[in-house]
Amino acid sequence: MPEPRTFRDHPVSFVRRSGRMSEGQERAWAELSPTYFFDVPRAVASTSVHPDARFVPADEFGRDGRFVVEIGSGQGHAIIHAASTHPDTDFLAVEVFRAGLARTMLDADAAGVRNLRLVEANAPEVLEVLLPEGAADEVWIFFSDPWHKKKHTKRRMIRPGFGATAGRALRDGGLLRLATDWEDYARQMRDVLDAAPEFERAFDGDWAERFDGRIMTAFERKGIEKGRDIRDLVYRRVARG
Ligand SMILES: C[S@@+](CC[C@H](N)C(=O)[O-])C[C@H]1O[C@@H](n2cnc3c(N)ncnc32)[C@H](O)[C@@H]1O
Numbered sequence: 001m002p003e004p005r006t007f008r009d010h011p012v013s014f015v016r017r018s019g020r021m022s023e024g025q026e027r028a029w030a031e032l033s034p035t036y037f038f039d040v041p042r043a044v045a046s047t048s049v050h051p052d053a054r055f056v057p058a059d060e061f062g063r064d065g066r067f068v069v070e071i072g073s074g075q076g077h078a079i080i081h082a083a084s085t086h087p088d089t090d091f092l093a094v095e096v097f098r099a100g101l102a103r104t105m106l107d108a109d110a111a112g113v114r115n116l117r118l119v120e121a122n123a124p125e126v127l128e129v130l131l132p133e134g135a136a137d138e139v140w141i142f143f144s145d146p147w148h149k150k151k152h153t154k155r156r157m158i159r160p161g162f163g164a165t166a167g168r169a170l171r172d173g174g175l176l177r178l179a180t181d182w183e184d185y186a187r188q189m190r191d192v193l194d195a196a197p198e199f200e201r202a203f204d205g206d207w208a209e210r211f212d213g214r215i216m217t218a219f220e221r222k223g224i225e226k227g228r229d230i231r232d233l234v235y236r237r238v239a240r241g
Contacts, residue, residue: 163196
């Protein structure tokens, strides 16, 4: 039998940082992970997803509400803001940066947020394997690493084929929201998704309006300081045939 395919066939879109956490972050991990953290069964690598692993939102949250996934949630600023202002919606933060996940748990706890779970895993595998098909109402990817050097652009997460990956996790009519400060990557995202049969544009003109549910993060501020335009995009999952 052939070996199961994994996303490790492709270069991943991240380089794992040392993962060293401060004492406070270690404590947060120990105390808060039972509340927030979903421990993903692994396949080949420490951020992989085992083919049988499943995150079923209704089981995790004890209700069948709206469900939003943020990919590359960083320090968690955007998702904690969203979760605390939308208690009726359930949120999943997907990150490979451990210290960022610890920070997210600390801030979520301080804000009294309970409609949030975190996974430490390679995001395309979360979308392709961990989530049930059509589980998400929205998928957000804000300031995805641009890999701006030409020899590295193959590491970009939103590359040909990503439409099928995100389209699997979204319900019909669900939304994929993107933002970036890197013009060349913004164009690549638009080209990839315009060509994806799973999606249609949900904006008029060249770029989408700024998503008003997206708060300013350090990455956006840095982009603005460097004089870059911030590009938003939003695509709608077309109905499955
Ligand atoms: C440039 S940062 C942006 C963080 C956050 N969205 C913000 O706007 O502040 C990109 C984040 O995506 C995460 N990331 C990159 N590739 C990923 C992957 N394949 N799976 C999960 N997280 C990923 C990185 O660890 C990093 O924290």
